[in-house]
Amino acid sequence: MTNPHDLRAVPLAPAEFASQPPIEPTALPLRSQTELAAPPDWVHLDWTELAIYETVEQQFLDRGVQFENAIALVPSNPAYPPATGKTVLLAAPKSGWLAANFPQPVRYVSSCVTSSRRAVLSAFDADDRPLAQTETPSANLAGADAEIPPNLELSLHAENIHRITIQAIDGQLTLGAFRFSY
16 A cells, blocks of 8 residues: 655655744635636746756746755655656655745746645745745545545735745645746
C-alpha cells in the first residue's frame, strides 16, 4: 500500500519551516477560481524542462518569478498526480511550504495544488503585508476518498502582489500548473 505522505524514494527533510512562521488564517478576502475572471495575458510555467530533483529557484526569473524551497519531481506516489505532463514542484527540502517572489508586482496568481493537509495560498505586498488568501478545505490526495479532487486550482487577485506562499502545515504539497498575470 502506498503511503500518501511519501512522495519519492529519497526521504524528505523533517517537517519544519524555513525562517518564516506559518501563515495563520486571517480575515482576508477569500477568492476562489470561480470568482477570478481570467486575464488574457497569463504567464504559464512549464515544468517539463526541469530535471528531476532539480532545485527550482531562478529558472523562471526571465518569465517574472523566482521560487523558494521547491524541487522538480516526477511523483512515484499516485496520490500526487501532475496536473499536466509528468512533473510537479514539490515543497522541499523543508516540507509543507514553498514561496514565489515576483520582481515586478502581479495582480493574479493561480496554481493547481495537491496536498496531504489543508493548503493555504497567501499573497503579500512589497512590505510583506498580507493582501489576500485562499485555501483548500482539506487534504486532496488522489485515491484517498477526499472531498475535493487533486490538483485543485487555487487563485488569488490583489493589487501589487510581490510574493506568495503556499503552505500545508505538517504536510506535503505539490504544485501542478502555475500561472500569473500583471
